Amino acid sequence: MELKFTLNGEKRQIDVEPRKLLIDVLRDDFGLTSVHSGCDTAMCGACTVLVDGKPVKSCNLLAMQVQDSEVQTLEGLSNEHRMKILKKSFLKNHGLQCGFCTSGMLISSFYLLKKGRESDDDEIREAIEGNICRCTGYVSIVKSIREADDILNKTSLEELEMKGEGR
Amino acid sequence: MSTFEDKVNGRGLFIDDVRLPDMQYVAFFRSEYARARVKHVKADFTSRDLQGIAAAAGEGSESDVRTPFREPILAGDVVSYVGQPIAAVVGRTKYEAEDKLSEVEVDYEPLEPLVDPEGAINSEPILPDAESNIIAENYLGKDFNVDASVVVEERLYIPRILTNPIETRGLVAHYDGNNLTVWISTQSVYSIKEAFSRSLSLDPDKIRVIQVDTGGAFGLKGGFYPEYAVVALISMRTGKPMKWIESRSEHIVASRPGRGAIGKIKLYADTRGKVLGLKGDIIVDAGAYDTGMGSFAASYIAYQLSGPYAIDRQYIHAVSVATNKAPLGPYRGAGRPEAAYFMERMMDQLAKRLAIDPIDVRLRNLSSSSFVSPTGLKIDPARPFFERALREMEYERYRGMKPGVSFFVLVPAASGGEGCKITVRDGLVHVWLGGSTHGQRHDLLVSKIVSSELGVDRGSIVYELSDSGELSKGIGAWGSRTAIVGGNAVIQACRKLKDEIVKEKGGYSPSMLTDLNKSVEVFADFRGSLNSFGANLATVQINELSQVDVLDVVCYYDVGRAINESVVREQIEGGTIQGIGQVLSEKLAYGKDGQVLTSSISDAGVLRSTDFRGRITVKIAEFPSDLPHGAKGVGESPTIGVPPAIVSAIENVSGVKILNTPIDPLSLTRRENE
Ligand code: FES
Numbered sequence: 123m124e125l126k127f128t129l130n131g132e133k134r135q136i137d138v139e140p141r142k143l144l145i146d147v148l149r150d151d152f153g154l155t156s157v158h159s160g161c162d163t164a165m166c167g168a169c170t171v172l173v174d175g176k177p178v179k180s181c182n183l184l185a186m187q188v189q190d191s192e193v194q195t196l197e198g199l200s201n202e203h204r205m206k207i208l209k210k211s212f213l214k215n216h217g218l219q220c221g222f223c224t225s226g227m228l229i230s231s232f233y234l235l236k237k238g239r240e241s242d243d244d245e246i247r248e249a250i251e252g253n254i255c256r257c258t259g260y261v262s263i264v265k266s267i268r269e270a271d272d273i274l275n276k277t278s279l280e281e282l283e284m285k286g287e288g289r
Numbered sequence: 290m291s292t293f294e295d296k297v298n299g300r301g302l303f304i305d306d307v308r309l310p311d312m313q314y315v316a317f318f319r320s321e322y323a324r325a326r327v328k329h330v331k332a333d334f335t336s337r338d339l340q341g342i343a344a345a346a347g348e349g350s351e352s353d354v355r356t357p358f359r360e361p362i363l364a365g366d367v368v369s370y371v372g373q374p375i376a377a378v379v380g381r382t383k384y385e386a387e388d389k390l391s392e393v394e395v396d397y398e399p400l401e402p403l404v405d406p407e408g409a410i411n412s413e414p415i416l417p418d419a420e421s422n423i424i425a426e427n428y429l430g431k432d433f434n435v436d437a438s439v440v441v442e443e444r445l446y447i448p449r450i451l452t453n454p455i456e457t458r459g460l461v462a463h464y465d466g467n468n469l470t471v472w473i474s475t476q477s478v479y480s481i482k483e484a485f486s487r488s489l490s491l492d493p494d495k496i497r498v499i500q501v502d503t504g505g506a507f508g509l510k511g512g513f514y515p516e517y518a519v520v521a522l523i524s525m526r527t528g529k530p531m532k533w534i535e536s537r538s539e540h541i542v543a544s545r546p547g548r549g550a551i552g553k554i555k556l557y558a559d560t561r562g563k564v565l566g567l568k569g570d571i572i573v574d575a576g577a578y579d580t581g582m583g584s585f586a587a588s589y590i591a592y593q594l595s596g597p598y599a600i601d602r603q604y605i606h607a608v609s610v611a612t613n614k615a616p617l618g619p620y621r622g623a624g625r626p627e628a629a630y631f632m633e634r635m636m637d638q639l640a641k642r643l644a645i646d647p648i649d650v651r652l653r654n655l656s657s658s659s660f661v662s663p664t665g666l667k668i669d670p671a672r673p674f675f676e677r678a679l680r681e682m683e684y685e686r687y688r689g690m691k692p693g694v695s696f697f698v699l700v701p702a703a704s705g706g707e708g709c710k711i712t713v714r715d716g717l718v719h720v721w722l723g724g725s726t727h728g729q730r731h732d733l734l735v736s737k738i739v740s741s742e743l744g745v746d747r748g749s750i751v752y753e754l755s756d757s758g759e760l761s762k763g764i765g766a767w768g769s770r771t772a773i774v775g776g777n778a779v780i781q782a783c784r785k786l787k788d789e790i791v792k793e794k795g796g797y798s799p800s801m802l803t804d805l806n807k808s809v810e811v812f813a814d815f816r817g818s819l820n821s822f823g824a825n826l827a828t829v830q831i832n833e834l835s836q837v838d839v840l841d842v843v844c845y846y847d848v849g850r851a852i853n854e855s856v857v858r859e860q861i862e863g864g865t866i867q868g869i870g871q872v873l874s875e876k877l878a879y880g881k882d883g884q885v886l887t888s889s890i891s892d893a894g895v896l897r898s899t900d901f902r903g904r905i906t907v908k909i910a911e912f913p914s915d916l917p918h919g920a921k922g923v924g925e926s927p928t929i930g931v932p933p934a935i936v937s938a939i940e941n942v943s944g945v946k947i948l949n950t951p952i953d954p955l956s957l958t959r960r961e962n963e
């Protein structure tokens with residue numbers, strides 16, 4: 123079947139088997155290997171991507187379900203200012219050990235910071251509840267997200283707008 | 290390897306990211322029964338086509354695996370656990386391979402499975418050639434009679450727990466007609482290489498094992514599995530590169546869980562709480578085949594059962610029993626957490642019986658001099674450390690919260706040493722280590738040591754993932770050993786390199802080094818044992834629904850010398866959550882028919898970010914070892930010390946005696962309603 127969608131800002135068109143999962147189309151057909159598979163029951167969040175701006179588990183969707191939608195993977199968010207700050211903070215605060223959960227964690231936290239938050243740790247913890255990390259115990263991840271948010275809050279809206287990334 | 294920058298940019302190279310031209314995909318047909326005769330199989334590859342035994346590898350595999358208990362790479366006439374591989378199929382895509390599974394035909398004749406390890410001890414053997422279900426049996430220490438005022442006896446139990454790294458097992462194998470090359474997610478390319486050589490009867494010189502980015506392991510990925518041998522054999526048959534990636538469902542039924550131990554322990558004590566003698570039975574649920582860990586675990590638990598305490602009389606019966614479950618493997622701590630849990634629980638029960646403060650009971654049993662236990666465990670003077678631990682953990686401050694406290698000793702698997710290779714090429718210093726990182730920041734360990742030994746800046750040091758084609762000899766990363774023996778190997782390699790340069794050039798400077806193209810390889814032997822003492826304190830709150838909230842976990846661990854404090858801290862945080870998980874929820878559940886009842890990673894009880902919102906306080910104690918860098922190891926400390934401290938706190942707050950994990954909230958309710 124023919125799937126038309128926007129992937130990381132580009133219009134794409136591809137012939138896919140109707141049963142094929144979105145995760146497999148992203149990884150196999152487009153080589154987007156930031157998207158990881160950690161379970162087969164939509165429970166670990168390693169495969170999280172944005173569909174029309176919202177975090178979605180790409181192992182839990184048939185590719186055909188994103189017909190006409192916009193899909194963004196970690197690769198496609200690399201120019202976003204917020205994502206850059208988040209990545210820096212994950213590196214600085216060791217928000218990753220093995221790094222397998224990291225893309226999914228970054229996507230979920232990017233979504234949280236983009237929609238804005240009250241800046242308490244509980245909200246951060248809830249935002250990444252769907253992403254399991256077996257290595258870090260979450261402490262350094264929560265810290266990474268909190269610190270990125272603090273930095274972003276200090277960066278004035280004007281600066282963001284100058285960079286062309288204001289809301 | 291890919292760097293941490295690569296990983297945050299989604300550019301890691303994990304095993305499922307490895308693609309070779311013309312690569313095909315292997316899928317396994319697995320037993321639906323815990324025990325059955327297999328009357329007929331029709332598939333691409335069955336035990337008739339691919340024969341062999343999966344060799345034991347990794348932690349605990351030192352012990353010889355006896356013939357009747359060795360696992361065939363594909364089941365023959367019998368299947369012995371749900372999930373056991375019976376046949377393999379190959380497809381050009383993952384989807385095609387999975388489709389082919391539906392064409393596999395297997396006729397079974399179901400047999401009555403043995404699921405309960407205690408019951409299995411005296412039952413008919415589950416394996417045709419075995420005389421009994423006892424895989425290994427040992428008596429440690431010496432039998433004794435003692436005149437004791439009190440005897441406390443309990444049966445304690447930790448169920449099987451899955452390792453559950455977020456990246457499952459996987460490999461790509463390619464046989465080119467002459468040499469076998471394997472890319473794999475692993476803790477050791479050396480254990481894997483040796484096991485391939487033994488399982489496939491291949492000359493080790495024709496095997497190269499290359500580690501790719503490894504997404505967590507926790508004991509799982511030091512071992513060798515039937516699937517690995519099958520994938521390689523299919524590549525040898527077809528000449529094509531073959532890939533297998535384990536699904537989470539396969540991980541749940543067919544990977545090797547850890548723990549699964551019963552302790553029936555008896556403490557003989559005087560009225561002041563001095564333990565005069567320790568007797569017990571350690572029964573390990575080894576699963577259907579012995580993978581090394583199965584036979585090793587029971588004796589290993591028995592050996593270190595008395596932990597840091599000086600108990601003069603000990604007599605422990607250790608038995609590993611075969612049951613119709615997946616074979617046992619190591620899970621973070623591998624025997625150490627079981628021993629500490631049993632002992633610490635017993636110390637609390639003794640204190641309660643005597644109505645003495647549990648801290649006093651513990652202190653009374655610690656010695657200020659070195660001690661060798663009747664089982665052979667060597668203990669450094671322990672009492673001063675734990676007296677200090679109570680101060681450092683601010684025990685008095687938490688007292689009103691009815692905290693639980695645990696004392697333990699981590700004996701790292703340092704023996705055997707480790708290998709290291711350094712190659713200087715084009716101004717960069719490349720370093721290979723025998724143990725393979727699966728998240729522990731070996732890169733930082735290496736760059737810190739190399740920069741201080743050789744004076745080169747960290748930017749020119751490249752930590753490389755393991756590759757048996759580069760460094761020829763190594764052991765592996767498990768048992769909290771890498772900082773100790775890996776660190777030492779890096780130091781020895783640096784010194785050898787420096788010495789050689791001095792010999793050749795009459796002097797040394799960092800720029801002389803980076804101008805060269807040069808390589809050294811060492812294997813730094815290490816014999817003997819080390820003690821890393823540790824203590825934990827935990828406080829909990831139990832709400833109206835009998836749910837336990839863990840509030841505070843305080844860790845005071847001797848790391849020898851911290852090579853990188855934040856890395857130590859993060860290892861402790863990660864392990865602490867696993868320890869909390871063991872107490873609150875983690876369990877691999879089986880039905881009476883041997884079916885696996887656990888259906889997903891959530892169901893297995895792995896904690897999420899919202900399950901623990903308490904505080905972890907890490908205090909690092911530094912009592913350096915005799916090694917040049919003083920390291921002692923810490924990776925497993927939290928999975929050893931945290932569970933008993935939390936269970937103790939729950940017991941103190943609820944007033945309900947707790948012997949098994951994970952705790953059953955209903956049991957806490959029952960008490961309240963009484
Ligand atoms: S792989 Fe999608 S949630 Fe686990």
Ligand code: FES
Binds near residue numbers: 217218224255728
């Ligand atoms: S860093 Fe390993 S799973 Fe999160």
